[in-house]
Amino acid sequence: MSYNEEEREVIEKVLEKLKKKMLEEANKTVYTKYPPFWRPENPGDYIFGRIVRIEERESKFGGTFPLLIIETEDGTEYAVFCNKISLRNAIESLEPKEGDYILILYKGERGRMKLFGVSVRRSEEVEEELREEFRRHLEESEAKTEEKKEVEDKRAKKEGRGGETGEEAKVEEVKEETKKEVEATRPHEAGRSTPELVCKELGIDSSKLNEIVHFVENVILPFFADTGLEYDEFVRIINEVRGYGIPEEKIPILIEFLGLKIEDMGGRKIIKKK
Numbered sequence: 001m002s003y004n005e006e007e008r009e010v011i012e013k014v015l016e017k018l019k020k021k022m023l024e025e026a027n028k029t030v031y032t033k034y035p036p037f038w039r040p041e042n043p044g045d046y047i048f049g050r051i052v053r054i055e056e057r058e059s060k061f062g063g064t065f066p067l068l069i070i071e072t073e074d075g076t077e078y079a080v081f082c083n084k085i086s087l088r089n090a091i092e093s094l095e096p097k098e099g100d101y102i103l104i105l106y107k108g109e110r111g112r113m114k115l116f117g118v119s120v121r122r123s124e125e126v127e128e129e130l131r132e133e134f135r136r137h138l139e140e141s142e143a144k145t146e147e148k149k150e151v152e153d154k155r156a157k158k159e160g161r162g163g164e165t166g167e168e169a170k171v172e173e174v175k176e177e178t179k180k181e182v183e184a185t186r187p188h189e190a191g192r193s194t195p196e197l198v199c200k201e202l203g204i205d206s207s208k209l210n211e212i213v214h215f216v217e218n219v220i221l222p223f224f225a226d227t228g229l230e231y232d233e234f235v236r237i238i239n240e241v242r243g244y245g246i247p248e249e250k251i252p253i254l255i256e257f258l259g260l261k262i263e264d265m266g267g268r269k270i271i272k273k274k
Helices: 005-028 085-094 123-158 163-188 195-202 206-224 231-241 248-257
Strands: 046-058 064-072 077-081 101-110 113-121 260-265 268-273
Touching: 046 077, 064 085, 085 113, 113 123, 123 206, 123 231, 195 206, 195 248, 206 231, 231 248, 231 268, 248 260
Parallel strands: none
Antiparallel strands: 046 064, 046 101, 064 077, 101 113, 260 268
């Protein structure tokens, strides 16, 4: 197809613009089958995190060896080739599974052999420890809240406003501040419903939604920001511990509104920050 000079200039301009945009996109992406390899250099180097995937790789010497994809505390993933005799033997003996937590310690060399120490904790053990710690944290948080309310109540009495009136005034003040914060931020975030729509879908009023937001962002998230929280435990805390009464089929709506996501970790649903 032939073009005149003016048409060719337009085409060249469009293609040049397209090329620059695609070059920018290409520079931001790297397609590889595995994340960066973990390569210990000095005795004492270690990697700690959660196993997100396990594969079997064929060895050039015959047989197979495990390959672990480990997510570290900051969310970065590394591939660990367990083809060294010491490491492979440890992995085969301990039999870690996806979702388990693992620490691999490089201990140096003995002759030509590289030595490793390995420790594994089952995901169930870690979750139970987290649940117990979270319960303790929740109890302390509620105790502090109750103590703060008592202080405010006494202050209200001294100011002549009456205990009940002072407490109600403080509760309303907190609710109003939380409501302003929520309404000032959430409606403008991409992919989120407004508080009004969420309240309608969940069948709750704005004060309860504000209370849930405040509780999740100030109590749950700081504690589980790095590890995530199991979906069923989140539902239990929201409905049984706190008594918010959100229908279980509506929980994903609440999770989306809170800026969280649900990840499938070896058949287990984990709630994490986006």
